[in-house]
Amino acid sequence: MIKYIVDWYKEKFADPHVVTLTLFILIAFALLYYVGNLLMPVIVAVALAFLLESPVQRFANFGLSRNKAVVIVMLLFTGIGLLTILGLLPVLWQQTSNLISEVPQMLVQGNTYLLTLPEKYPDLVKVEQIDTVISSVQDKLLVWGQIVLEASLNSISDLVALLIYLILVPLMVFFFLKDKVDMLQNATRFLPKERRLTTQVATEMHQQIHNYIRGKVIEILIIGVASTLAFVLLDLRYSVLLGALVGLSVLVPYVGATVVTIPVCLVGLFQWGISPEFGYLMLAYGIIQIIDGNILVPLLFSEAVNLHPVAIIIAVILFGGLWGFWGVFFAIPLATLVKAIINAWPTSEDKEATLSEA
Known part of the structure; x- marks a missing residue:
């Protein structure tokens, strides 16, 4: 068994290019697993930079320098983002609040309808079954209510994290786009030649x-x-x-x-x-x-x-x-x-x- 494992290891990892790829995968996975939450703003910024690279290239094709193209794209992206947040979030917040306030009324209507089912379909639905369903729904609502309460208590820290995202992520996106070539060249200096x-x-x-x-x-x-x-x-x-x-x-x-x-x-x-x-x-x-x-x-x-x-x-x-x-x-x-x-x-x-x- 040990000899088989040793032979397999020698066969698969004799190529230095394979070793480089394996080390890269292990390091990337370890970083994401252990500090993924801390690095998430960076990952989001990289994803947005991927998304905005195409319009930057299109502006550059019109004869603009990359720096000017990046500034124009970031201004458009920030403006559209602010308009969306300021215009959409208040509406979403208001409708969410209204929906939560109407949940008790909806539950009363739902219970009333369920209690009429044994009368309409006595052979299919029993009163005991309806009572079981109603009690189960009530228990679930209590659990969800506790989750909502805990989420509301943590809303201040979530708000701070959101503000950090709104400030840091656009800055990182700007520098990722502006200094893309230099960053890639500097990163390749630390990589093995067998890659x-x-x-x-x-x-x-x-x-x-x-x-x-x-x-x-x-x-x-x-x-x-x-x-x-x-x-x-x-x-x-x-x-x-x-x-x-x-x-x-x-x-x-x-x-x-x-x-x-x-x-x-x-x-x-x-x-x-x-x-x-x-x-x-x-x-x-x-x-x-x-x-x-x-x-x-x-x-x-x-x-x-x-x-x-x-x-x-x-x-x-x-x-x-x-x-x-x-x-x-x-x-x-x-x-x-x-x-x-x-x-x-x-x-x-x-x-x-x-x-x-x-």
Whole structure:
């Protein structure tokens, strides 16, 4: 057994390029695992720099210097971001507060409706079953209430962290864009010369991550705006809040759309009941989901992601469990990185082909 392990080690790690790639992976994973929360503003800034690199290049193609192009892009990005925050956040806050204040009334309506079911369907529904459901829902609400209370007590620290993000992240994005070439040259000075596989993986991932982040932002904007407009036209309550939730749900493939369907259905049911208006809401919501899954996703990510659905779900669970929201957001790029490493890793057939050519 020991001899087999030793032989395997000698076979796989005889190539210094493999050793370099392995050390790079281990160091990167250790940094993300142990100090990932501290480095998250840096990671977010790098992701935004990836996203803004394309418009910087386009302005540079018009004859502007890179520094001027970076300044123009950062001014546009900051202005649009401030307008979005100042215009959208107050509405979201107001609708969230209104929804929370109406939850007790919704619960009363829901209990009243459930208590009528044994009378309407005595052969299918029993009073004891309804009582069990109501008590279970009440217990869950108590747990959620405690979570909301704890979150509100921690809101001050969260607000401070948000302010740090709003100040530090744009600054880092500016310097990442402005000094990109110098930073990359300085970073390569500390890398070993035997880094062919590492360069291969980095080159493959550079374009894929850029395409993914850009496509995901476009998808969130399109689905969020389309959902909000549809909800407003249907006169659905909390239309902006629900539209934003539907837009953000695309961050989690397959699962997000399923989860966000629950609040959309519940709000529609409490507002209209089982009626034609509720049917129109579900029809519009279904059309948006069909357009997202069958048109937007293939159009935006056809060249960026080529992963099996099971691999995507596992990546969302794994990286989301490790790093929360940002782990979910970067789950697909990280899964693509794992795939690129596996594809670049030399196999026995590759070594035999190299020896035969030599």
